Amino acid sequence: MIGAAAGTAAGLGLSLLSGAALLAALDRNGRLTDTLPLRLALSWGLGAALTAGSVWLLGWAGLPLSVASVGGTLVAASGLALLLARGRRPVPEPAGPPAVGPPRASEGPAARLAFGLLLAALTALALVTAALSVRAGAHASDAHSIWLLKARVVALDGGFDGLYWRDWPDGHDRRGYPPLVSLLGAWVHLLAGRIDDGLVKLVFASFHVALLALVYDVLARHLARWMAALATLGLALTGMTIVLTVWGVADLPLAFFLLAALHALRLDARGAAVAGLLLAAAAFTKLEGAVAALLVAALAAGGVAGTRRALRLLVAPAAVVLLWLLFLRARGIPLLVGPGADVEAAARFGARLAVATSGLLASALRPGWLNAWPLFVVALALLAAGRAPRACGRWALVVLALLAADALVLGLQAGNLPWLVGVTGTRLLYHVYPAAYAVTVLALAAPRAPADPEVTRPARTSRGPAA
Amino acid sequence: MLRLLLFGVLSLGVARLAWTLAREPRVLDALSGEPSARRFEEQDFAPLVERLAAIPPDEEVFVLAPDGSAFAWIRYLAYPRRIVLAPLTGPEALDVLPAGTSWVVLPEARAGDDASLTLRARAGARAAERVLARDGAFALYRIER
Numbered sequence: 001m002i003g004a005a006a007g008t009a010a011g012l013g014l015s016l017l018s019g020a021a022l023l024a025a026l027d028r029n030g031r032l033t034d035t036l037p038l039r040l041a042l043s044w045g046l047g048a049a050l051t052a053g054s055v056w057l058l059g060w061a062g063l064p065l066s067v068a069s070v071g072g073t074l075v076a077a078s079g080l081a082l083l084l085a086r087g088r089r090p091v092p093e094p095a096g097p098p099a100v101g102p103p104r105a106s107e108g109p110a111a112r113l114a115f116g117l118l119l120a121a122l123t124a125l126a127l128v129t130a131a132l133s134v135r136a137g138a139h140a141s142d143a144h145s146i147w148l149l150k151a152r153v154v155a156l157d158g159g160f161d162g163l164y165w166r167d168w169p170d171g172h173d174r175r176g177y178p179p180l181v182s183l184l185g186a187w188v189h190l191l192a193g194r195i196d197d198g199l200v201k202l203v204f205a206s207f208h209v210a211l212l213a214l215v216y217d218v219l220a221r222h223l224a225r226w227m228a229a230l231a232t233l234g235l236a237l238t239g240m241t242i243v244l245t246v247w248g249v250a251d252l253p254l255a256f257f258l259l260a261a262l263h264a265l266r267l268d269a270r271g272a273a274v275a276g277l278l279l280a281a282a283a284f285t286k287l288e289g290a291v292a293a294l295l296v297a298a299l300a301a302g303g304v305a306g307t308r309r310a311l312r313l314l315v316a317p318a319a320v321v322l323l324w325l326l327f328l329r330a331r332g333i334p335l336l337v338g339p340g341a342d343v344e345a346a347a348r349f350g351a352r353l354a355v356a357t358s359g360l361l362a363s364a365l366r367p368g369w370l371n372a373w374p375l376f377v378v379a380l381a382l383l384a385a386g387r388a389p390r391a392c393g394r395w396a397l398v399v400l401a402l403l404a405a406d407a408l409v410l411g412l413q414a415g416n417l418p419w420l421v422g423v424t425g426t427r428l429l430y431h432v433y434p435a436a437y438a439v440t441v442l443a444l445a446a447p448r449a450p451a452d453p454e455v456t457r458p459a460r461t462s463r464g465p466a467a
Numbered sequence: 468m469l470r471l472l473l474f475g476v477l478s479l480g481v482a483r484l485a486w487t488l489a490r491e492p493r494v495l496d497a498l499s500g501e502p503s504a505r506r507f508e509e510q511d512f513a514p515l516v517e518r519l520a521a522i523p524p525d526e527e528v529f530v531l532a533p534d535g536s537a538f539a540w541i542r543y544l545a546y547p548r549r550i551v552l553a554p555l556t557g558p559e560a561l562d563v564l565p566a567g568t569s570w571v572v573l574p575e576a577r578a579g580d581d582a583s584l585t586l587r588a589r590a591g592a593r594a595a596e597r598v599l600a601r602d603g604a605f606a607l608y609r610i611e612r
Contacts, residue, residue, distance in 0.1 A: 120475075124482035131486065132495075141536060144543035156547055163547050170552075243495055 004192040008199045011067065011191035012206060014074055015184075016040075019047025021078035025085040026274045031267050035220075037213035038263075042274065044210040045260050048203075048253075049281035050077055052183035059159035060327060067190050111226050118229035122212060125236050130205035133246045137197035140247035146174045147250055151185025152195055165331050172415070176328050176335040180284040181207075181250045201248050208245040211256040211434060212236055218263055218438045222389070222446040231441045238437075239369035240430045250286050251427050257282035258292055259434045262398060265300060265313075266391075272300075272312045280316035284324065287336070288431055291405040293317035299398055336413060355417050356410035360403065363425025373429070376436045379443035388443035395439045402432040512544050515572070515605055519545045528570040529553040531560050531586060537574035537605070558585040561593060566612050573606045 020043035023033060033039045054073040059065050107115075138144040138152075153164040168175060185200045192199050215235050219228035235241055244252040261278035279296060282289030297313040328335060364373040376399075382388040383396055406428045410421060519528060519541075528545075530538040531553045542550040553560045553571070561571070573587055590608045 120478040121481045124478040124480075125485055127478075128482050128485040138543060139540075141539065145539045149543050149546070152543065152546055163549055167549070246495060 004194065004196060004199060007067075007193065008188050008191045008196075008202060011071065011187060012202060014071060015047040015051040015187070016044050017047070018050050018074040018078040018081075019043040019045065021081040021085070022046045022050060022277075023274070025081040026277070032264055032274060035217055037220075038217040041210040041214040041217065041256075042260060042264065042278075044206060045257060045278055045281060046274075047074075048184055048207075049180065049277060049284065050074065051187050052180040052281075052284065055154065055183040055186055056179070059154060062159065062161075065154070065158050065186070065190060070187055070190065107224065107226075111224060114226040115229055118226060118233055122229065122233055122236060125233070126205075126209050126212060129208055129236075129242055129245050130202070132242075133201040133205050133208075133248060134198045136201065136246050136248070138200075138248065140249065143248040146177060147182050148185055148197065148200060148248055150175075150179050150182030151189060151200060154179075154183065154186035155189035155195060160327075160331075165333070173334060175333045177250075178284045178286060178289070178324060180281060181253050204245050204248045204252065207253045207256050208241070211241075211252065211259070214256065214259055214263060215434050215438060218259070219441055222391075222442055227445060231437075231445070234370055234372075234441075235434060235437050237370050238433070239371070240426060240433065244427065244430060249427070251430050254282055254285045254289050254431050255434050257285055257289065258296075258402065258431060259438070261293075261296060262395065262435055265296070266395075272309045276313045276316040279313060280320045283317040284320050286431070288406055288409050288428070290317060290321045291409055292402050292431070295401045295405050296398060299394070299401060349411060352413075352417055353407060353411035356407045356421060359418065359421030359425050360407055360410070360429060363421070364429055366426065368426065372433075372437050372440050375444070376440045379440040382443050389446050392439045392443050392446075395435060396443075399432045399436045399439060402435070403429070406431060512541065512605075515541070515607060516544045518607060519548050519550070519570075519572075522548070522570055524549070526568045526570060527551060527565060528572065529560075529564065530572045530574070531590075532574050541572060541574075541605075558589055560586065561589055561610065564610060564612055569610050569612065571608045571610055573608070 020039070023039070023043050023046055026046075027033050032042055051070070051074060054070050054077070055065060058069055058073065063069060138148040143149075150164070153162060154160065156162070157164070165175065181203060184203045188200045188203060189195050212232055212235065216228050216232040219231050222228075223231070241252070257278050261275045261282065264278060265272065265275040275296075279289070279293035283293050293314065294317075297310045297317075300310045300313055325335070364371075379388065379392070380396055383393050410417065410428065413420060522528060528548065528550050529552070530541055530550055532538040538550070538552045550572075553564075555563055564571070571590055573590060587606065590606070590610070593608075593610060
């Protein structure tokens with residue numbers, strides 16, 4: 001057990017390091033590596049995408065899947081990235097250092113103590129959530145029906161030519177769902193040297209920690225450290241944050257990739273490559289991620305990045321989606337097959353969209369532990385009245401657009417739509433919940449910034465660590 | 468040093484509290500805001516999975532599960548053994564099995580579920596072999612048609 005755990009930790013560490021190498025190569029002006037939480041979060045995101053991509057392409061090519069082959073691919077990719085990073089041209093630092101919240105030196109002893117205590121609570125909560133997740137194994141329905149089933153299949157079959165991909169009669173065929181988290185799970189099984197339903201959950205625990213680090217970084221660029229940590233604790237205590245990590249489903253990783261892409265794009269409008277890769281990872285995590293990538297690129301075209309940048313944003317997600325469709329087509333696997341009796345089949349798309357939208361609205365307003373959706377409505381009102389930082393406005397638009405994307409994907413589903421919305425509504429909303437939560441916190445608590453509509457960077461005199 | 472100590476004590480305290488609260492499944496169900504899924508933590512499926520792995524590949528294995536959740540769990544554990552959800556789940560399910568040798572897994576019958584109880588009784592009566600049975604969990608029958 002200890003050997004398997006150590007091997008898994010080492011392998012996931014290699015994934016993280018490969019992501020760090022890729023980040024070093026892509027982040028040419030250092031905007032995305034200016035704080036430890038952001039560096040860790042983005043390194044994990046990129047490393048997870050690189051690992052899943054390696055497992056997929058190796059397996060698809062019929063090459064053996066093993067610790068050596070996947071690990072070797074990651075090492076080779078990291079080496080290549082570091083070579084590229086070393087050979088890069090120095091990029092002049094833009095005017096004004098990227099600020100991280102109010103100056104740390106101005107913090108009083110009470111603020112420092114509060115920050116320390118909140119950090120302790122966050123650490124404890126992350127550890128407990130990880131332990132619960134490992135303990136729960138694959139018992140959650142969607143874990144053993146979809147995400148961890150695919151992980152088990154790929155690890156046991158050593159690729160994509162086994163029974164599951166050939167013949168899997170099911171009223172709700174989920175083989176077409178994008179497999180990023182499953183492929184990471186397969187990597188853990190390979191590392192453990194056996195099928196281990198507990199250790200595989202470390203994948204989800206890692207995304208949980210990365211999401212919290214990311215949310216903290218988003219908030220700490222506008223708020224005092226203790227306030228950012230307090231708000232992050234609020235997200236960590238949100239029911240769905242804990243439950244999705246414990247269950248082991250793809251919704252939380254998707255939420256992480258979407259927020260990471262938005263944050264990366266916002267911090268560095270010229271660095272669309274990182275955001276594009278994160279959107280590609282989102283598209284490879286859930287179908288909603290592909291629609292979200294399109295929407296984010298479309299919104300970027302109208303504002304921060306311009307049409308050319310928007311197209312650059314779309315290259316990686318489009319490539320991933322096309323390759324995945326090609327993979328499915330080669331195996332005769334449908335992309336979407338809804339569950340249950342097709343009671344809504346006769347309805348027009350408009351009617352189905354209405355069912356999906358009203359269902360999602362009902363889910364958002366359903367009382368839940370620290371459910372902040374009603375406060376998001378308040379934040380929208382503040383934004384509309386011009387009483388919140390302008391930087392939040394674009395994100396609020398993105399959140400609304402992504403919510404529409406979720407409704408759209410739901411509306412496209414065949415099958416018993418009211419039932420589907422009822423059992424998955426709160427989970428689907430979580431895809432944009434961290435982004436909506438950040439907008440809400442900033443609209444309510446951040447000082448209003450006068451000029452920069454894209455990146456609110458409070459003036460500061462020194463560049464200090466965020467945590 | 469004092470800060471570090473405080474940090475550690477608080478971490479342990481929060482962790483202990485969170486663990487106590489969250490290990491209770493009902494707390495997690497309440498947190499999710501979604502209908503609870505059926506849980507299988509307490510059941511030991513290892514003997515069933517072991518037996519399923521030994522069944523010849525040309526003989527079909529059906530799971531007759533009223534809500535499909537036990538089926539998904541058994542299929543997950545038994546992979547790469549092919550397992551099929553029976554086309555019907557009521558007592559008439561045994562009548563539509565394909566000709567030849569089939570294997571039928573019956574998960575536990577819930578209290579008050581007459582159809583499942585009838586199905587268990589019929590399967591037991593028609594079984595060429597009752598391979599594995601555990602009251603309250605599942606049964607495995609070999610059926611010849």
